Amino acid sequence: MKTEHLPCVRVEKRKGEEIRRTLKELELLRTDARITSNDNFIYLPLTRELKEDEVGEIDFTELLTAEFELLEQRRSIEDVVGFKPSYEMVGDIAVLTAMDLTGENEQLVAHALINLHKNIKVVAKQVSPVEGVFRKRKLEIIAGENRTETIHRENGCRYKLDLEKVYFNPRLATERNRVASQVRTRDGDNKEEIIDMFAGVGPFSIQIAKRAPQSHVTAIDANPDAIRYLRENIELNGVRNVEAMEGDIKEIYERFRNKADRIIMNLPKSAYLFLREALCMLNPRGRIIHFYDLESSYSDATDEEPKAHEIEIAAINKAKAKLSAKVKEAGDEFHFRSLEIRDARKVKTYAPYAYIIGIDAAIIGTPQ
Numbered sequence: 001m002k003t004e005h006l007p008c009v010r011v012e013k014r015k016g017e018e019i020r021r022t023l024k025e026l027e028l029l030r031t032d033a034r035i036t037s038n039d040n041f042i043y044l045p046l047t048r049e050l051k052e053d054e055v056g057e058i059d060f061t062e063l064l065t066a067e068f069e070l071l072e073q074r075r076s077i078e079d080v081v082g083f084k085p086s087y088e089m090v091g092d093i094a095v096l097t098a099m100d101l102t103g104e105n106e107q108l109v110a111h112a113l114i115n116l117h118k119n120i121k122v123v124a125k126q127v128s129p130v131e132g133v134f135r136k137r138k139l140e141i142i143a144g145e146n147r148t149e150t151i152h153r154e155n156g157c158r159y160k161l162d163l164e165k166v167y168f169n170p171r172l173a174t175e176r177n178r179v180a181s182q183v184r185t186r187d188g189d190n191k192e193e194i195i196d197m198f199a200g201v202g203p204f205s206i207q208i209a210k211r212a213p214q215s216h217v218t219a220i221d222a223n224p225d226a227i228r229y230l231r232e233n234i235e236l237n238g239v240r241n242v243e244a245m246e247g248d249i250k251e252i253y254e255r256f257r258n259k260a261d262r263i264i265m266n267l268p269k270s271a272y273l274f275l276r277e278a279l280c281m282l283n284p285r286g287r288i289i290h291f292y293d294l295e296s297s298y299s300d301a302t303d304e305e306p307k308a309h310e311i312e313i314a315a316i317n318k319a320k321a322k323l324s325a326k327v328k329e330a331g332d333e334f335h336f337r338s339l340e341i342r343d344a345r346k347v348k349t350y351a352p353y354a355y356i357i358g359i360d361a362a363i364i365g366t367p368q
């Protein structure tokens with residue numbers, strides 16, 4: 001065990017966490033040395049002696065020096081392979097997403113990932129784009145166990161899934177949280193009827209159902225494998241208010257005419273083609289649609305290269321216009337009077353100059 005004599009502060013236990021955070025923010029805390037404590041005090045190792053004015057700023061008991069155990073520094077993947085490979089984590093599977101890695105590099109990265117991170121049991125490489133109606137992708141196992149099934153944890157829920165058989169994107173965790181947090185959670189009149197039109201293995205549906213147990217969610221998907229996992233995930237998360245339904249929404253939407261208070265349309269490439277069905281399912285009093293759209297926005301014709309945020313704004317405006325036009329087109333048929341866009345944002349970058357845009361829209365109905 002390596003130790004070192006370091007300057008440190010002695011802090012009363014009850015103030016320990018607060019002062020530790022302050023020191024860390026000020027970059028005064030040695031994060032490679034183990035913090036020690038006794039019954040009453042905590043000893044926080046410092047990167048250097050404190051200056052006089054700093055002593056006054058931090059509320060601690062005493063400045064001294066003490067012996068600290070030095071912790072082994074964790075090496076990063078970049079330290080080991082010399083570059084930062086792009087990969088995403090789904091459960092215990094690391095998926096290499098840059099398709100241009102050579103065989104030798106792939107092996108290097110895969111073994112480095114497994115050696116550095118105990119939680120990684122499989123390294124796979126994405127060998128096709130996300131494609132087809134079911135939005136699936138092909139993977140090739142590079143290292144570790146030979147499987148593509150895993151359990152992913154997100155926002156307090158667990159999702160079992162096979163990465164080759166269903167769509168799943170861990171980068172949408174924040175977006176799912178955003179949508180789930182809008183669902184009303186109190187009892188009584190606050191019960192919401194929600195339809196998740198393109199539910200996949202259920203990450204929107206299950207999080208909402210868990211958060212708002214008085215709500216009822218119908219989770220629909222055309223992919224039988226997604227529905228099989230969705231049903232398993234309903235059990236895995238112990239939610240009773242999600243109903244999984246397999247089918248093409250174009251064929252089954254009539255069953256849900258006028259039912260929904262809230263509709264989630266997470267099929268960015270073609271959600272706009274399903275807006276008529278969504279409006280038909282929406283409660284005529286009018287309620288909320290979470291609409292996702294893929295928009296690119298770049299014109300070679302401009303002399304000056306536009307700034308990234310200008311391109312994003314242009315893409316957001318295109319998505320808003322698309323939604324407004326479609327709702328107007330189908331609105332009369334379903335007695336919808338107006339559309340109020342409550343929020344529109346970039347959810348993620350899809351490709352250079354192409355973005356997934358998320359829109360929360362209130363659709364107001366004509367009183368019947």
Ligand SMILES: C[S@@+](CC[C@H](N)C(=O)[O-])C[C@H]1O[C@@H](n2cnc3c(N)ncnc32)[C@H](O)[C@@H]1O
Nearest residue numbers: 133134167198199200221222223247248249266
């Ligand atoms: C982009 S994925 C979204 C999955 C899920 N919402 C998520 O966040 O992981 C779109 C899903 O829509 C399903 N899908 C595509 N067309 C459909 C249709 N016409 N009816 C029902 N589901 C459909 C696909 O099988 C896929 O699982």
